[in-house]
Amino acid sequence: MQLSYKSCKVAENINLSEDIYKLKVEGDYDIKAGQFFMIKSLNEEPILPRPISVHDFEEGYVSFLYQKKGRGTSIMAKLNVNDEIKLTGPLGNGFDAENIKGKIAVVAGGIGIAPMLYTVKSLKNCDIDLYVGFKDEVYEVDEFKKFVSNIYIATESGKYGYKGYVTDIFSPFEYNAVLCCGPEVMMEKVVKVCRDYATPIFVSMEKHMACGIGACLGCTCETKDGNKRVCKDGPVFYGRDVFINA
Amino acid sequence: MQLSYKSCKVAENINLSEDIYKLKVEGDYDIKAGQFFMIKSLNEEPILPRPISVHDFEEGYVSFLYQKKGRGTSIMAKLNVNDEIKLTGPLGNGFDAENIKGKIAVVAGGIGIAPMLYTVKSLKNCDIDLYVGFKDEVYEVDEFKKFVSNIYIATESGKYGYKGYVTDIFSPFEYNAVLCCGPEVMMEKVVKVCRDYATPIFVSMEKHMACGIGACLGCTCETKDGNKRVCKDGPVFYGRDVFINA
Amino acid sequence: MAGMCLLMLKTNICKVEFKNPVIAASGTFGFGEEYSAFYDVGRLGGICTKGLTLNKKEGNKGIRLHETRAGLINSIGLQNPGIDCFIENELPKMKKMNTVIIANLGGGSIEEYAEGVKKLSESEVDMIELNISCPNVKSGGMAFGIKSETAFEVVSKVKGYCKKPLIVKLSPNAENIVDMAVKCCEAGADALSLINTFKAMAIDIYKRKPVFDNIFAGLSGPCIKPIALRMVYEVCKEVNVPVIGIGGIESFKDAIEFIMAGATAVEVGTANFINPMVCLEIIDGIKKFMEDEGIKNIEEIRGIARR
Amino acid sequence: MAGMCLLMLKTNICKVEFKNPVIAASGTFGFGEEYSAFYDVGRLGGICTKGLTLNKKEGNKGIRLHETRAGLINSIGLQNPGIDCFIENELPKMKKMNTVIIANLGGGSIEEYAEGVKKLSESEVDMIELNISCPNVKSGGMAFGIKSETAFEVVSKVKGYCKKPLIVKLSPNAENIVDMAVKCCEAGADALSLINTFKAMAIDIYKRKPVFDNIFAGLSGPCIKPIALRMVYEVCKEVNVPVIGIGGIESFKDAIEFIMAGATAVEVGTANFINPMVCLEIIDGIKKFMEDEGIKNIEEIRGIARR
């Protein structure tokens, strides 16, 4: 397989909500739902690129939804239109969209919603419900309306939807499969309840990364089959393979 | 004395010629001719600010003329209008404009012309001639026309003016004082010829700097009175004090 | 012309011929496969494998990577499939890559090193790099890389079983890097490579505890270059075997500095993560530098900064 | 409230009271005068003077500064006016700065150190920091900072003449930093500070020779922090005297890391060049961190990462 590392031009970089940004860059790729890119600005620091999921992809443009956290994402937040950034990818296994069928629940926590837009667009012949939890502000949910049947929102502050966690309002009952991305504690809870219903669940894992392509073994996660590389063998795993004790 | 370290907004940053740029920032200061600022972009790298002379100063705006050389000046070259940069200064002794009188020669080599515009503006009741040498392209010379009587240009390529070095066309004969900035070899030559005519000459020295304020002793230059700090005791010295063997 | 360019970069270490002096460093390049997705790794001078041990290792738990200013701290812990599995599954693929294959060998005891060297000696690897310097596992060999006497012992023993050119990889944590180098040569090292990572740490101030489960881990990347270069310079002055310079190399300029300090070749590690094409860019950069400076053969500048 | 904030940062080292644990590092802050142009240096915990020697020194020739990735290599070479001149001209001004004054003392021989300590003991400096670790001059003391036995000797001797609290400043180039620390304490050090700069170098590839006339020079700045922190952590575990953490500190986060590793205070060096206000920003940052995290006294978190 041929992988690309190249300069891409920023077409848009907008602040959606408090610390949430959407970045659109020029680029033509063959992308699977749930894959990610390693993104690096031209600045010398930080030295490592940052893994960011494909949020959306339309002819000639890749979009990313990201949260400003530390050194890397702060620099991303300052990018202007026409700036160049370096992209490596697309990377990772992604969701096996071809083989996911029937009534599907997508469960996302906060910025875990990022990989899910292109994912719901990629799922063919599925009936999808979106469950999503936020701390306070709700963002990007409207984009999903065209592609899903129902949207269930929880906010910790109670500002929108149910007051509490998304795990409080989600039940795998009736779903053929569940796709999940968010904080580990949340994913673990979802895996647990899916186990009770014997519902297949796919989780997208997150680890600190250096190479992003499987060479450094820095991003391993323990699975029932031993250590796996999140960047290459993942980021998508069967929920029960990684949350063994859930 | 109170020194300032503060953020300033970029008002203009234009490419004048090949690797020559002019940067204008908002800022109100009390500046003496020949002083400089330590300039640092908000990027983490390079870690040290760079010393750049005041090229011009008009109510509310400080201008710098700089040559893109390495890491620091390359980042400066990418600054956009409204970007913030950090300025420490004004620093150094500067030219003693108050006490310079009569017929004056300003001799500059390449980017050594940078400190001279504000300098010629600051010299009151003087009759000034400008001698300036370039490799090939000539820049910024027109700005001097209003403030000097004669302009003599030399280029190594012969593209404009005399073909050769500025030191070939300059003689201190008839001048009361000479102000000089450029490569060390060139300044040394000018000091030598001034010695022959017993003409007072002031040179602006350049050394790698870290603190810029006299604390680290990294920028010392040997003088007839022992080591002096270019940043604090200079950058302007009596030519014969530093080019002892000239 | 292209032929001439290739010629001028050709490098020999212990009679093994390298197309050019740029080698991918152990632990940063897997077994070469991943980077083959970016370019033909046959253009490299060589590839050092991920550190191998006699038996398979799962590596360390907890966070394994932490970025610092111009650096990376890693606590991988020599995760690897074991020598047998390497020889069976990875080496055949590597042999097709058309570059020099250097097996990097870690170990927890002299016996384990010796056993490993025996097995690798019977394999098709071109050279063995003895890692007596991994700070990330008790059995990673760093204990052997601190005191010269201990290093002397392990290298002497291993050398007896070694049928491949033996490179000994030194740790910057050695008490005295020059003495260490000299002792390793006395013990039979055919070449030296230095440096491995610095013992370092980071603390998570919100969790109020060390970032790494093992507390300490290894620092690499551009930040360490000025110290690595100094060590290579000092060692090259005192030994007669070829020295491979390692530590923070991220551009052709860095590589040339190491060569001018006396290194015969360089290994590039962390920089591969910053830019996956970096090794090729370094090779091209060296070539262009030599052309611009009128250097016909890299030997002309090797160690020139020492004169 | 302001009073409370001050209280919670108060730090004692050898019965000398510091307003807060942030000290300007030797060689980066002159004699305090230059930075007084930016802010009231009386707000600092303390100031270490530029390294002093018995007699005036002109320092090194050639290039003295070279920037690297997240670091600075310097070859100042202990340029200073000599102890007598310091006591006469600089100290009176420093005493008015209303902060703890620490005299940093270099030397080329045990006798020179002893003579220096005697003179400083009769002066009004609050403490003496014995620099056995400057890599930039033959007589800068680094020779004393490599082997523990040599350090033991110089510290024992000096201690006999010292009437001020004696801080011994350690070099990261020491063969064994923990052993070095222990030996210096046995020899009578009242406190330790670490680390000084790393022996490093750079080569000008166009001139084909080392950048510095002395070939080697000292590396400081953010790049060295992960190694410095590790050394401070290791030393704090093994000694009972107060330890001042130094090395690449550029933010309150870095300072807190050193304190959580066990440091009683920190010194800030190169970061002053990056941002002349950095010491104040670090003090304010520590204060805010403690408020946010509900820490009433800095003792609560000192060494907490070791538990």
Ligand SMILES: Cc1cc2nc3c(=O)[nH]c(=O)nc-3n(C[C@H](O)[C@H](O)[C@H](O)COP(=O)(O)OP(=O)(O)OC[C@H]3O[C@@H](n4cnc5c(N)ncnc54)[C@H](O)[C@@H]3O)c2cc1C
């Ligand atoms: C496969 C994958 C896909 C991702 N997709 C997205 C996405 O679409 N949108 C998005 O906002 N974020 C995404 N992330 C997370 C994103 O990579 C991190 O938030 C980012 O690297 C933080 O970088 P920083 O420099 O801003 O923060 P840093 O200063 O590096 O660190 C800030 C905080 O984030 C933690 N952190 C740093 N790197 C990582 C990492 N790789 N994984 C987890 N925590 C980390 C640090 O420990 C620290 O607590 C993804 C991560 C992975 C592994």
Ligand SMILES: Cc1cc2nc3c(=O)[nH]c(=O)nc-3n(C[C@H](O)[C@H](O)[C@H](O)COP(=O)(O)OP(=O)(O)OC[C@H]3O[C@@H](n4cnc5c(N)ncnc54)[C@H](O)[C@@H]3O)c2cc1C
């Ligand atoms: C008082 C003073 C005033 C100056 N005024 C101007 C000015 O008005 N316009 C202008 O273009 N330049 C000026 N300079 C020079 C300018 O500071 C350097 O060109 C700049 O620091 C180079 O930085 P860099 O990061 O781009 O280059 P680097 O990557 O740091 O180095 C590029 C090259 O410049 C050399 N260099 C780096 N720093 C210095 C330095 N401080 N002095 C001399 N050589 C250096 C390096 O050795 C190298 O050869 C001045 C210097 C001083 C000391």
Ligand SMILES: Cc1cc2nc3c(=O)[nH]c(=O)nc-3n(C[C@H](O)[C@H](O)[C@H](O)COP(=O)(O)O)c2cc1C
């Ligand atoms: C993630 C990672 C894994 C490493 N694994 C090994 C290893 O298995 N064996 C070894 O000898 N060195 C290992 N190293 C050290 C590198 O080979 C190299 O010596 C060191 O990183 C310094 O070079 P650099 O600054 O170019 O990375 C590893 C380094 C990194 C960053």
Ligand SMILES: Cc1cc2nc3c(=O)[nH]c(=O)nc-3n(C[C@H](O)[C@H](O)[C@H](O)COP(=O)(O)O)c2cc1C
């Ligand atoms: C320019 C410069 C000069 C220094 N001079 C001295 C000195 O005279 N005496 C001394 O003990 N340390 C000296 N040091 C070392 C610093 O005090 C400090 O130990 C070292 O720089 C590491 O800290 P940092 O990374 O915060 O700079 C000097 C450092 C620099 C950068």
Ligand code: FES
């Ligand atoms: S990030 Fe290197 S193996 Fe996954």
Ligand code: FES
């Ligand atoms: S740059 Fe520090 S003294 Fe001049």
